[in-house]
Amino acid sequence: MSNLQLTSHGELKHFLTPEGLDRLMLERILDTADSFVVVGNQEVKKVPLLRGRTVVNLFFENSTRTRSTFELAAKRLSADVLTLDIKTSATSKGESLLDTLRNLRSMHSDMFIVRHSDSGAAHFIAEQVTPDVAIINAGDGRHAHPTQAMLDMLTIRRHKGNFEPLSVAIVGDILHSRVARDQIHALKTLGCSDIRLVGPNTLMPNSIDSMGVSTHTDMDEGIKGVDVVIMLRLQTERMASAFLPSAGEYFRLYGLTTERLKVAKANAIVMHPGPINRGIEIESAVADGPQSMILNQVSYGIAIRMAVMSMAMSGQMQQRQALVAQPTNTEAQV
Amino acid sequence: MNMVIRGARLVDPSLNLDTITDLHIEDGLIHAIGDLSGLTSEHNIDAQGMLLCPSFVDLHTCLRDLNQIQKGTIASETQAAASAGFSQLCPSPDTQPCSDAGSVISMITSKAQAAGFCQLLPVAALTKDLKGSQLSNMEALSRAGCIGFSNAGHDIGDNTVLLRCYEYAATFGLKVMVQAQDHALGQGHMHAGPTATRMGLDGIPVIAETLSISRHLEFMQHTGVSGHFNQITSANGVELIRRAKAQGQAITADVSIAHLCFTDTAVQGYSSQYHLQPPLRAESDRKALIQGVADGTIDAICSAHQPHESAAKCTPFAATATGMATYDMFIPLVARLLQSKQLTPQQLVAALSTQPAHIAQTQVPPTAVGQVANFTLIDLQHQWRLDADSQVSQGTNQALNLQQLTGRTRLTWNNGQISYNR
The missing domain is CATH 3.40.50.1370 (Aspartate/ornithine carbamoyltransferase)
Incomplete structure (x- = not known):
């Protein structure tokens, strides 16, 4: 599971679960979040780390608190934020999930914040659907948050x-x-x-x-x-x-x-x-x-979310640059 | 056709045979067995290091077709079965439409006959549409060639209905086949153990199986029905079967090749190819299943082949379809069991051929002079890669896809005809 979350250089590119991440990485997340706690106390609470990036909140399961803190965190990082509430029926959820994600990917989104009632949903998306979009797990079934x-x-x-x-x-x-x-x-x-x-x-x-x-x-x-x-x-x-x-x-x-x-x-x-x-x-x-x-x-929650979003985006950007330098067919994986 | 197979290890438990020998087949009959070095033939097969044994009988398989041709057709899946050494198959009744009517049974069997790879010995639905409320026309279905009656993966909750199923089956001496798993306790997605806990997946406890086995053993005992248990998964399940047999109950049981070779840890990383029903269990369970086959508690090994189209496995784990396409990896897995000396060739061949044949009330002709050729020749050393080009089944749910495998069927003779030849 650790490989899926990390770039070849060991940087975070998705955040799905702390399982498989080492102490150094968890401490880096905490240190980064610490610095954002300070930002939250300032008069002007915005930093430009995600300027020009599109973050999509994909909530397949109801949530008010988690969704709003993610939204706030993305806005404080200066990202463009789109929040989608997607109600799914039990029978068609698999298909609509795939189709929804492929559509959003075509809109050149940079990051998906995913909450889903199935354990492993964020993992599935990161692995099989949109490996080049940063996935932040906002809760999957009973598995992880x-x-x-x-x-x-x-x-x-x-x-x-x-x-x-x-x-x-x-x-x-x-x-x-x-x-x-x-x-x-x-x-x-x-x-x-x-x-x-x-x-x-x-x-x-x-x-x-x-x-x-x-x-x-x-x-x-x-x-x-x-x-x-x-x-x-x-x-x-x-x-x-x-x-x-x-x-x-x-x-x-x-x-x-x-x-x-x-x-x-x-x-x-x-x-x-x-x-x-x-x-x-x-x-x-x-x-x-x-x-x-x-x-x-609750207030630390915003700082943590800012931390993992900025870190995962930076990891994704590094990976994309590496891919541009050494072109391969990224479409093949979809 | 005239064929000489040279230097094969012939294992036939029905004749108590385990010997290295040559075999001469002429016009679909075994013409000679022994040292045939003086004999020349148009088709010579150097079979040194290969295993030659009676062809296999599969007590549990899903051939799809009818309304599920996106998953597989009877032609494609019986061909895949022949490529794994099988000649006779007992398809599960959970077909679409359900195998609860003579018309469905005759459609299935005629399609298999037209394809010409394997004979079918269908298992019919125990209740109409597997709904657990009305009895199927068991007597008529039995006349139509069904060898047993099962409610497949659909547990019958109502004990009154179940008692009547058993009583009716007992009236005509019919076999009841059971996939033992309690409905309510079987709602999870994998074995209840550390892996399920870590991954946050709902677990299916072992007691879901043992409760159901105990319950069905009571019904079988009470009604005198000859019962068969499909796909035992747990050490406790094996122990219940062992005890019932020791007490003289006329029951039999099988295990799937997947349950003999894999455990619940294979699901790690949400690998939906290992999403099975009944679920893969712990290593201690797997070892007990092997022991069960070795000591005869478990009579047969089935494929539990369940081909799917790729979309069926491409969703978050819990929503994926259960089952794996096992025919293409069947022989490599058998070779693995032999190579690691977990089972002997005699034990394996008995559990794949003579014993399931007996349970399915059929016969596999012995590998003897004058008999019709009905055997499979397996190259245990053959190295190959399983991929879209090499697979025979239409199912894309190949757990070992893109892996380098050892062991492959060289040839299958079914009833005097070559049904697979590589």
């Missing part, structure tokens, strides 16, 4: 520093979470060795311990002494599909309350990818409390 994971890493690094000594607990619906997988990959690559997953067996993926994490069904045991608590959003439809008996029971067992948070380190930070369900996975007093990083995460 790498910019969310990286903004979480940025939050942790800015507030906790070095990853090595940290204990991190990820709590809740691990099974359906594309963020949790990427968080695990990124945390491990960045040197964190104590990663704990907390939740009932119905929400824990098969063989997840093979990813080098510990699993805990008891919340107090799972968050005991940790530096970071990452709460995952619980989709309300999980009750209807028999993963859980009720929201009340879930909150009692796995909800993060002020009382329960005392089990973690006194200076532990609390994160949540949003949107939060107050009173289901997290108590308002915690979500709005001094240890909560939830709103910081």
Whole structure:
């Protein structure tokens, strides 16, 4: 998977998942994002890195927050942005995906931001459909949501520093979470060795311990002494599909309350990818409390997206220049 | 035609034969076996290092055609089967239209007959249109030549219907064939294991298979039907079959060549060519399947050939069509199993020829003097590249496409006629 994301010189050209990227690359993303955090605090928030480039937001699945932060990030990089909401029927999604992408490619788009309900969709597009357009994965099925994971890493690094000594607990619906997988990959690559997953067996993926994490069904045991608590959003439809008996029971067992948070380190930070369900996975007093990083995460999200967009575009440009220097038939791959 | 094959390793489990010998065929009959160095012939084949064995019988294959000619035709896919050493095929009933009527069966068999590569022994639908609610005309379909009844990949949820299927089949002594996978638990896209978790794909747990095997074993026991399980995938599944056989239940089972050779890790990178139903499982399962073939728990190896057009595999993984076109890589995979000594030539030939023939209530003539020529000659050392030019099947879903492969059929004789000659 790493080869697909990198140019022959090891530069980022697509961003599909942190899996397979080395520590240096992840740190470069974080460093670049750090510099964009500063841009966000300036009076004039634009930089010209993507001037003249066309970025297309392709959202095959609904999203307001992720889509708007990507749009904002692209605009702050001075790109021309087109946002498409594409509703697909289950039966024809494959064909319409191919056709849509081929059409957009013909309009000389430079970058696609893709969200799709199928795991591997961004990978499929990068590999088979439009290898010469930079693909940024904005969430594919249950597989990956790498910019969310990286903004979480940025939050942790800015507030906790070095990853090595940290204990991190990820709590809740691990099974359906594309963020949790990427968080695990990124945390491990960045040197964190104590990663704990907390939740009932119905929400824990098969063989997840093979990813080098510990699993805990008891919340107090799972968050005991940790530096970071990452709460995952619980989709309300999980009750209807028999993963859980009720929201009340879930909150009692796995909800993060002020009382329960005392089990973690006194200076532990609390994160949540949003949107939060107050009173289901997290108590308002915690979500709005001094240890909560939830709103910081949102602003770091723009910086991270600016970072990977500018890096992937630069990698694509280098690759295109190399192809011009040594002409080959790029059409052959389509 | 007059042909002499020299120095082949002849393996025929029906005669308990494993010997290096020459073979003389005249007018479609085996004229002589033994040292024929004094004999001259217009067609001489130097078969040193090659394996000569009775032609193969495939208990599970999809030949497409009818309303799916974009995937393959009966002519193209039976030719591909002959190129993999097969002479008799049991096509799955999930044809379009469904194999639940005598007219469909006769159309399929007559097309195969016209093409002239393989005989068909069709498996008919157990329920009308495979919908799991009404019984098919089993008795009439059996008269039309169907050797068994299956609901293919469509699990019958209603136990009342299933009981009646078994009772009706038992009335006429018909064989029920089962692809054992629980419908609700089988909704995922690959084996539930570390690879599925990493890739965020919905998993199909092993219990989806074992629950279904146990359930069908109960029905078979209760009704006395002679049952066959298609495409066992897991170690636990093999163990259930082993136990049932030890307890004296009259059942048989097969495994697909893909499940013997690949595991779920092949799906890494969202490789849709390995998107199969039932799914490829873990290495420990694959090893148990090999052991099952070696000790006779699993009676037969099938191709589970499922050709597709390229668009069927060109979407995000979960939306891609399941199945692989296996005929073109069948012999290279068999050669791999032999080369790595995972199975002996005797075990492989029995599982590809005599044993499936018995299950399909047919015969492959023994490789003996006076018998009609019905064998395949396999060059286990032949190096070749699988690509659009060399493949015989119309299916583009060739998992080993563009790879250098070892092992290829040299020649297939079917019922006194040459059905494949390279």
